[in-house]
Amino acid sequence: MAQSFFDDSQSNLAEYTVSEISGSIKRTVEDAFGHVRIRGEISGYRGPHSSGHAYFSLKDDRARIEAVVWRGVFSKLKFKPEEGMEMIATGKVTTYPGSSKYQIVIESLEPAGAGALMALLEERRKKLAAEGLFDEGRKQLLPHMPKVIGVVTSPTGAVIRDILHRITDRFPVHVVVWPVRVQGETSGDEVAAAIRGFNALQPGDAIARPDVLIVARGGGSLEDLWGFNDEAVVRAAAESDIPLISAVGHETDWTLLDHAADVRAPTPTGAAEMAVPVKAELEANLAAISARLSGSISRALDTNRQNVRALARALPSIDMLLALPRRRFDESAGGLGRALQLNTANKRQLFERRAAQLTPATLQRRVLEKRQMIAEFGVRAERQVERQIDRSSARLSNAAARLTLRPATDRIARSHDRLQVLARRSGEIVSLLSERRSRQLQEAARLLTSMSYRNVLKRGYAVVRDAKERAVDSAASLASGDAISLEFADGRVNAVTADGDAAPARRKPAAKKAEGKSPKGSKDQGSLF
Incomplete structure (x- = not known):
């Protein structure tokens, strides 16, 4: 009775599939726990998956729960x-x-208190500082008088109005505003995109490229300013080719952007004052410099005028300057006639001496000397030609002596001897190669003989072949009455197969001897033949 009652109770239970019970549990959990806030330590996080989703765990000292952040939320x-x-x-x-x-499917994530934020901020600051993004050596100087100023801030806040008002009062220039969110989840990415967008502008574009950038925001808590601690904002500021002024929060507020910027301003208004000078002060300085320049020019002209007058008084008169050259000219003109006369007399005396030396005897002596020299040169030339002819004849004789048939005969004899030696060596090599090939052939023949099946036949075995001369490897492949041939070591024998229970037609003596040794009453096992 107890067994029957147990079987009935089992049959009354409802049956569920695995999918049905899993779906029921899923609906129960989601209905019981809607939106929850869970505090725990992140464990097993290795960055977002290739799909863009992030998987990790939240744990405390006693339990853990799996967590997932979908790509759109991440x-x-x-x-x-x-x-x-x-x-x-x-x-x-x-x-x-x-x-x-x-x-838990996470929709938002925040640090557990300000202490965690500060720890995260300090860790990020050390990481970026180690990469050299905060080095003073890479920071740029601000231009003294920029023509265009780019401002990255919210277009609806009081910050942009303060900046524009201060720039207008000090030195009106063209201002380009890149509107961004300065608070919230997307503020960091928008500020980084704005900095890179300003740097991407080129001279001559429809939007003027700024000479200096101002990233500004009003004061707030650490959470409110967290977007300016974003790593993307810091890297964009460090990579900026345009000088950048950070004006985030009040004077006591510090963000990572302040470390990466070229200049930090205590307030957005202070950033505007750093970006442009005061126009009235520039005009006053320019007027003062102009007045000083005019006074300096007047004093320099007066000084030069006095110097010219002093030099003019020190110069001699024209008569005094020409007196000495006139005297020298008169003295030279007075001595010119006497010098011409003396020069003419000297030339006449020299001509007479040269004429006295030109006598016929002197000319004849000179002619004889030249003839003797010519004769000596002729004799020397003849001797030189004879010696050249003798040397050429000697070279021709030596060449003719070398051009005989004996050297050619000797070379032919040496070549013949070398040819005989080579022929003898080739014969020896052919003999050696023939012997080597014969030995290899004999070894192959011995190996073939040792591997041949005929050696097996010599030990009493036989090869069974069918009517088509194919080797038979099993009895099942033969039928009664098939013609076969048996190959022994000394020849072949033809035969016909018979049933297994038929008596053999002929027995060998060895078979009779074996039959005599069998126990009395044993039956014949039959034969394949």
Whole structure:
């Protein structure tokens, strides 16, 4: 009776499939736990998956829960998950039927208190400082008088009005505003995109390229200013080719952007004062410099005029300057006639001496000397030609002696001897090669003989072949009455197969001897033949 009652109770239970029970549990968990806030330490985070989703765990000292951040939510998170950080996650608890696990689908993530934010900020500051993004050596100087100023801030706040008002009062220039959100999850990415967008402008574009940038925002809490601690903002500021002024918060507020910027301003108004000079002061300085320049020019002209007058008084008169040259000219003119006369007399005396030396005897002596020289040169030339002819004849004789048939005969004889030696060596090589090939052939023949099946036949075995001369490897392949041939070591024998229970037609003596040794009453086992 007890067994029957147990069977009836089992049959009354409803049956569920695995999918049905998993879906029921999923709906129950999601209905019981809607949006929840879970505080725990991030564990097992290795960055976003290739799909863009992020998977990790939240744990405390006694339990852990799996967590997932979908790709669309991950890109909007103000605080990205980091391994070991204690965070507060807001989302919906659900189950994953594929592995029977429950998890939280995170919709927002924030550090667990200001202490965690400060720890995260300090860790990020050390990381970026180690990369050299805060080095003073890479920071640029601000232009003294910029023509265009780019401002990255909210277009509706009081900050942009203060900046424009201060620039208008001090030195009106062209201002280009790039509107961004200065608070919220996307503020960091928008500020970084604005800085890179200003740097991407080129001279001559429809939008003028700024000479200096101002990134500004009013004061606020650490959470409100967190977008300016974003790593993307810091890297964009460090990469900016345009000098950048950071004016985020009040004078006591510090962000990572202040370290990466070229100049930090205590307030947005102070940034405007740093960006442009005071026009009235420039005009006053220009007027003072102009007055000083005019006074200096007047004093320099007066001084030069006095110097010219003093030099003019020190110069001699024209008569005094020409007196000495006139005297020298008169003295030279007076001595010119006497000098011409003396020169003419000297030339006449020299001509007479040369004429006295030109006598016929002197000319004849000179002619004889030249003839003797010519004769000596002729004799020397004849001797030189004879010696050249003798040397040429000797060279021709030596060449003719070398051009005989004996050297050619000797070379032919040496070549014949070498040819005989080579022929003898080739014969020896051919003999050696023939012997080597014969030995190799004999070895191959011995190997073939040792591997041949005929050696097996000599030990009493036979090869069975069918009517088509194919080797038979099993009895099942033959039927009764098939013609076969048996190959022994000393020849072949033809035969016909018979049934297994038929008596053999002929027995050998060895078979009779074996039959006599069998126990009495044993039956014949039959034969294949």
